[in-house]
Structure formats: C-alpha cells, structure tokens
Amino acid sequence: MRDTIQQPGARLPAVSPRGGRLGSQWWGRPGRGLQRTSEERLPQLVSALAGGALLTLGLRRGKLGGVAMALAGGGLLFRGTRTEQEPYVHKHGVIVRKLRRQRGRDATVELTVLQRSITIQGTPEALYRRWCDAETLNQVMGHFADVTSSGEGLQHWKVPGVLGAELEWDAEVVEENPGELLRWQSVGDTALPNEGWVRFRPAPRDWGTEVTLRFVFDPPGGVVGEKAVQLLGAVPAALALKALKRFKSLVETGEIPTTRPNPAAREGGYSF
Amino acid sequence: MRALCWNGINDLGVETVGDPRIVNPHDVILQVRMSTTCGSDLHFIDGYIPTMRKGDVIGHEFMGTVVEKGPAVKKVQVGDRVVVPSFIGCGSCWYCQHDLWSLCDNTNPKGELQEPLFGYQTAGIYGYTHAFGGYAGAHAQFVRVPHADNDCFRVPEGVTDEQALFLSDAVPTGYMGADFCDIQPGQTVAVWGCGGVGLMAQKAAFLLGAERVIGIDRFPERLKLAREKVGAETISYEEVDSVLDVLKELTGGRGPDACIDAVGMEAHGTGVGAAYDRAKQAMRLQTDRGQALRQAILACRKGGILSVVGVYGFMDAFPLGAIMNKGLTVRSAQQHGQKYLPRLLEHVVKGELDPSFLATHRFSLEDAPKGYELFKKKQDGCVRAVFLPN
Numbered sequence: 001m002r003d004t005i006q007q008p009g010a011r012l013p014a015v016s017p018r019g020g021r022l023g024s025q026w027w028g029r030p031g032r033g034l035q036r037t038s039e040e041r042l043p044q045l046v047s048a049l050a051g052g053a054l055l056t057l058g059l060r061r062g063k064l065g066g067v068a069m070a071l072a073g074g075g076l077l078f079r080g081t082r083t084e085q086e087p088y089v090h091k092h093g094v095i096v097r098k099l100r101r102q103r104g105r106d107a108t109v110e111l112t113v114l115q116r117s118i119t120i121q122g123t124p125e126a127l128y129r130r131w132c133d134a135e136t137l138n139q140v141m142g143h144f145a146d147v148t149s150s151g152e153g154l155q156h157w158k159v160p161g162v163l164g165a166e167l168e169w170d171a172e173v174v175e176e177n178p179g180e181l182l183r184w185q186s187v188g189d190t191a192l193p194n195e196g197w198v199r200f201r202p203a204p205r206d207w208g209t210e211v212t213l214r215f216v217f218d219p220p221g222g223v224v225g226e227k228a229v230q231l232l233g234a235v236p237a238a239l240a241l242k243a244l245k246r247f248k249s250l251v252e253t254g255e256i257p258t259t260r261p262n263p264a265a266r267e268g269g270y271s272f
Numbered sequence: 273m274r275a276l277c278w279n280g281i282n283d284l285g286v287e288t289v290g291d292p293r294i295v296n297p298h299d300v301i302l303q304v305r306m307s308t309t310c311g312s313d314l315h316f317i318d319g320y321i322p323t324m325r326k327g328d329v330i331g332h333e334f335m336g337t338v339v340e341k342g343p344a345v346k347k348v349q350v351g352d353r354v355v356v357p358s359f360i361g362c363g364s365c366w367y368c369q370h371d372l373w374s375l376c377d378n379t380n381p382k383g384e385l386q387e388p389l390f391g392y393q394t395a396g397i398y399g400y401t402h403a404f405g406g407y408a409g410a411h412a413q414f415v416r417v418p419h420a421d422n423d424c425f426r427v428p429e430g431v432t433d434e435q436a437l438f439l440s441d442a443v444p445t446g447y448m449g450a451d452f453c454d455i456q457p458g459q460t461v462a463v464w465g466c467g468g469v470g471l472m473a474q475k476a477a478f479l480l481g482a483e484r485v486i487g488i489d490r491f492p493e494r495l496k497l498a499r500e501k502v503g504a505e506t507i508s509y510e511e512v513d514s515v516l517d518v519l520k521e522l523t524g525g526r527g528p529d530a531c532i533d534a535v536g537m538e539a540h541g542t543g544v545g546a547a548y549d550r551a552k553q554a555m556r557l558q559t560d561r562g563q564a565l566r567q568a569i570l571a572c573r574k575g576g577i578l579s580v581v582g583v584y585g586f587m588d589a590f591p592l593g594a595i596m597n598k599g600l601t602v603r604s605a606q607q608h609g610q611k612y613l614p615r616l617l618e619h620v621v622k623g624e625l626d627p628s629f630l631a632t633h634r635f636s637l638e639d640a641p642k643g644y645e646l647f648k649k650k651q652d653g654c655v656r657a658v659f660l661p662n
C-alpha cells in the first residue's frame with residue numbers, strides 16, 4: 001500500500017468533507033444547505049489531527065513520499081487550525097462527543113464520535129500486525145460486538161441486543177498503511193452506519209507505541225437511529241477506551257483481565 | 273468452598289461460595305494456608321471506601337499451596353508453597369517493567385471505576401472493592417492468582433507459614449515506606465502507627481541504615497512491641513501534650529529526617545483537628561480522617577521526606593503550605609511487593625527479619641468475623657488476626 005502515499009488525500013481518516021467517497025457520505029451531505037454549525041467544524045478538527053499526524057509521519061519518513069505527506073499534512077494542519085471555532089477541542093484535546101444534527105424536517109439525531117489513545121509496549125509494526133489478526137479484533141471488541149472475518153478486508157460486526165434486536169454491519173477496510181494506520185467503514189444497509197480508524201505512532205523513550213482508536217457512529221434519524229445507538233450500551237463513550245485497554249492487555253500479557261467467573265456469595269456462588 | 277464475605281457495612285459472614293476456577297492461561301489456584309486481617313480492610317468494612325457488593329469475598333494478605341495451574345504458567349509448580357503480594361502485577365507493562373507493580377496497567381478489569389477519582393487506573397487487588405478489580409479475596413479455602421509466574425514467590429524451607437504470610441502485604445508495604453525515605457547513616461525516622469505495617473516500616477528503617485527510629489501510637493501493647501521487637505523509641509500521643517514538641521526534643525530541635533505515615537484514613541487523634549475530621553466523616557462529607565498525616569507533615573524537618581503508605585481516599589484540610597514552605601519531598605504508593613519479595617525472603621532466611629510476632633491471634637475461617645471484630649477494636653492486644661481456612 002506504499003503507493004498510496006503519493007495520494008495523500010486518499011489517506012486521510014475521514015478528512016475530506018467535500019470530496020471523496022467518505023466525505024460525501026459522512027460529512028458533507030452536499031445539497032442540504034446546512035448552516036455553519038459545530039458539526040461542520042468537525043472536519044477542520046479532523047483535518048488538524050490528521051494533518052498533524054501526517055506531518056509527523058511524513059517528517060519521520062524522510063523520503064520523497066514522506067515529503068509529500070508532510071506537505072499535505074502541513075496544509076491540512078493549517079486548514080484545521082485557521083479558524084478557532086472548536087472550543088471543546090481546544091479545551092480538552094480529546095474527542096468524545098455527540099453532535100446533534102438535523103436529519104429531515106423533524107428528526108434530530110446524534111452523531112457519536114469517540115476517540116481515545118493508549119500507550120502499549122511493542123513496535124508500531126508488531127502492534128499493527130496484531131490488530132489485523134481477525135481473532136484479535138474479535139477478542140478486543142468482545143465487550144460490545146462479535147467481529148468475524150467475512151473475506152479479504154471485510155469484517156462482519158454484530159452487536160447483540162435484547163429480543164433479537166441485533167445490530168449488524170459489514171465493514172470494509174478502506175485504507176491500510178502497515179505499521180501506521182488502518183481505516184474501515186461500514187458498507188451497505190445498516191441501522192447504524194459507522195466508520196473507524198486505528199493509528200500507531202512510536203512513543204518516546206521505552207514507552208512503546210501510542211495507539212489511537214476512533215469510532216464515528218452516524219445513525220439515521222428517528223426512532224430507528226435512537227434504538228441503534230442505545231444498543232451500544234449505556235456509556236458508548238467508554239467503547240473506544242475499553243477496546244484499547246483490552247488490546248493492550250492482550251498484546252502485552254497474552255490475556256485480557258477478567259473476574260468472570262469469580263467466587264461470591266450471590267447468584268449461585270459466582271459473580272459475573 | 274467456605275469464604276469470608278462482605279454482606280454490608282459492618283456485616284461480615286462466612287458463606288458457601290463457588291470454588292475459584294482457572295479463568296486465564298497464567299492463573300493458578302492456591303489452597304490458602306494462612307490469611308490475615310489488614311487495617312485497610314476496615315475502610316470498606318466501615319463503609320468509607322465504595323464499590324463493595326454484597327457477597328464479595330474479602331482478604332488480600334495470604335500464602336498457600338498451588339493446587340492447579342493454567343496452561344501458560346511456567347515457573348510455578350503444583351505443590352509449591354508460595355506467598356503472593358496483594359497487588360496483582362502482569363510483569364509485562366511499562367510499570368511492572370520499572371518495578372512499579374501496584375501501578376500495573378493490565379490487572380484491573382474495572383479500571384473505569386477508578387478513573388473519576390484517580391485519573392488513571394491502578395493494578396487490581398484481591399478482595400478489595402470493585403474499583404480495585406473486584407477479584408475474589410483470600411479469606412477462603414481457595415483463591416485464584418492471576419499472572420502466577422510473576423506474583424507467586426516460593427517460600428524457602430525453614431521459613432514458616434507465619435513468617436511468609438506477612439511478606440504478602442505488611443512487610444513490603446512497611447519496607448517500601450522506609451525505602452522511600454532514602455535513609456542516610458545517622459538519620460532519624462519517625463513512624464506514625466504501630467500496627468503491622470508501621471512496625472514493619474520501623475524494622476525496615478533500621479535494616480536500611482537509620483540510626484534512630486521513633487514509633488508513635490496510643491496502644492501500650494503496640495508501643496511495647498515497637499520497643500521490644502523492633503528496638504524503636506516510642507511516643508504515646510495520648511500521654512504527651514504535643515508530639516511535635518517531643519519529636520523536636522528528641523532530635524535537637526531539627527525534627528525527624530523522614531516521617532512515615534502508616535495509619536491512613538481512619539486515624540484516631542486528639543484535639544480540634546481530630547474532632548473536625550470525625551464530624552465530617554460521620555456526615556459523609558469526607559472519607560478521610562487525617563490527623564496522623566497532618567502531624568507527620570508538621571513534624572518533618574525542613575527539606576525532609578514524607579512517606580505515605582497509609583491508605584487515603586479524598587482528604588481535605590491538607591496542609592500543603594507546610595509541605596511547600598518546608599520543601600518536603602512527598603513519596604507514596606501502594607506496595608510494589610514483587611520488587612521487594614526476593615530481598616525480604618532473604619532477610620527472613622538470614623534471620624534479620626521475623627514478622628511472625630504480628631500474629632497475635634489465630635482463628636479458623638468459621639470464626640473469621642470474630643477475628644475482625646477483635647482486630648478492629650484492638651481488643652486483647654490484637655495486632656493481626658490470622659485465619660487458617662483449611
């Protein structure tokens with residue numbers, strides 16, 4: 001996938017709000033005549049983050065492709081920061097937020113953006129390889145979804161719900177840069193369109209690798225959308241961090257910590 | 273199996289619960305030979321530390337025999353007699369690699385419960401609230417020990433169960449508290465608290481080269497142990513007008529070079545500060561009574577070291593001004609037991625350390641609630657109640 005480096009626009013995680021497949025699907029909603037809202041500013045923030053990442057990656061790479069990346073990254077950084085209209089991010093530097101958006105005439109839905117980082121012992125390359133292992137992903141996401149491989153670059157995600165009200169989608173890998181970034185997005189018809197990416201960057205000294213995971217859930221309007229989001233659990237904001245913690249424990253120790261089952265004087269002698 | 277369970281505030285009971293199972297590949301199951309009470313248990317028994325659930329098995333200071341092991345366990349063998357530090361360490365994360373075991377990243381499956389209070393999660397502990405992982409405790413016939421190759425330490429022949437038992441928590445906690453003091457020859461160390469941890473901190477201060485060690489408490493039998501078993505000088509804070517003045521007189525007006533708080537959040541005390549704490553804690557306006565800690569901060573010499581190994585939650589009325597203006601260095605942690613266990617076992621084998629005198633009372637598991645009652649009320653000279661679950 002190294003050749004994609006020459007086309008930086010295609011590398012960006014959910015970055016291009018007006019152009020490209022993802023942009024028009026996710027952010028732009030061209031033709032709807034949206035007013036300039038905080039939701040519209042998000043792409044700038046994403047630009048800034050991704051731009052910063054690209055700049056860093058590009059400068060580290062130190063080759064021609066790297067220079068191109070760095071330039072592209074720098075441009076995006078500029079673009080992302082030129083208007084300071086994202087107070088939340090400036091204050092906290094982390095994105096976990098719900099953006100209300102008008103969908104149709106009456107329905108308002110919430111776009112849920114989750115992003116968290118964790119530092120893990122190991123090289124970016126090794127951690128990337130581990131992430132791409134189908135069984136790893138299933139274990140790591142096990143707290144909220146079953147993930148099975150359904151073909152080359154395809155995964156099937158299933159979030160169990162009560163009374164058969166399950167949430168399912170197929171995800172397709174849309175970008176892969178070994179040792180650096182993997183991005184995927186749901187394809188086809190699903191109650192909860194979503195996308196995500198995971199990024200690996202070397203940490204300072206002997207800390208290993210900084211891993212950042214981002215999910216964007218973009219439900220359709222109305223009751224269907226609300227129900228879909230509810231299936232993600234009471235605290236969807238915890239999803240990303242929990243997944244990262246599970247990944248970290250798995251790669252560092254070979255197991256995910258658990259107390260299930262655990263002796264206790266309740267529920268038949270065990271707590272779960 | 274039978275196990276001592278928390279059934280509510282000030283309500284402990286021995287119950288029949290399920291046997292622990294191998295859950296993860298690095299687990300072992302221990303048949304518990306001995307377990308003991310710890311002062312930090314009193315904090316959740318009294319209801320000052322949240323996230324206990326009715327029916328939780330408690331106990332985090334123990335030793336036993338390995339009876340079953342998971343497929344990935346390499347060093348530990350079935351039949352080994354081992355002692356286990358209270359904090360569970362994975363051995364692989366950055367913190368374990370740097371010997372900061374109680375800060376392990378990978379052993380608290382419920383770390384999200386800690387993040388609002390601490391910012392980050394710590395390692396898990398056996399039998400000590402769900403915020404600390406929710407692992408079943410060791411006042412039971414059997415206990416599951418994760419990451420056994422890192423966390424089980426074989427007890428050499430000639431070292432008794434009782435000597436090994438306290439290497440699980442009281443000794444490494446006290447030893448670490450003294451280690452924090454960076455003791456130089458000729459220095460004086462004052463230790464607040466003459467319970468298990470405090471007495472071991474005093475002993476460790478001598479082992480690490482302190483010239484004088486001063487133990488502070490109010491119970492005559494504990495002060496006697498400090499004098500006779502450890503060789504410390506003692507101050508009974510109820511018998512003097514001012515601990516600060518006495519410490520100054522004992523040190524030529526300079527104050528102790530290092531002060532160790534081995535008391536924690538339920539300090540008893542005298543005077544206005546103690547009354548303030550007691551009232552606020554009774555109204556659940558704060559979790560901590562901090563008299564001992566405040567006194568240690570005040571007494572410590574300028575530029576000295578304050579070492580905190582007592583357990584705290586969220587204390588107010590904290591005299592930061594004294595710390596700042598006197599240039600104190602504050603060091604603190606839950607015990608990094610795995611760092612200290614090898615050298616502690618060596619001290620015991622060489623006869624330089626024998627913590628078994630802490631075991632003032634023995635009970636069967638069925639009588640464990642009585643043991644806790646005696647321990648909590650410090651009746652009959654109780655320093656530690658030891659349980660024999662099998």
